[in-house]
Amino acid sequence: MEWVQALTVIASLTAVIGIVANLLNKRIEDTNRRIDDLKDDIRELRQEIREIRQLLYKVFEAPHKEEK
Template sequence: MEWIQTITVIASFVVFISIVANLLNKRIDDLSQDINRRLNIIEQDIREIRQILYKVIEIPKKKVIDIRLFQG
């Protein structure tokens, strides 16, 4: 194999590896964005659940306190 053929094979290999690396990088970036979007949705859902739980927990406590004041 002559040196020109060797350089051509090496250059082709480098181009192939570059294309594969670029595609993998794009795929990883897309997955990262999707995961971040889903995490943001989950965080928002958790905040809403916490707010609802605080409201549910606070209302019975206030009612119990009010009932005790009227009884005693």
């Protein structure tokens, strides 16, 4: 194998590895973005659950008996 062929093989492998790494990086960024969106959704749900719980406490709160 001549040195030109060896350089061609090395350059081709480098290009393929670069393309694969770039695609994986984009996929990882997309996954991280989706996880962040899910975290935001969970925070909103927790806040809504807190609000619902507070409303239920107010609705079902036992009325205080008046003292005579």
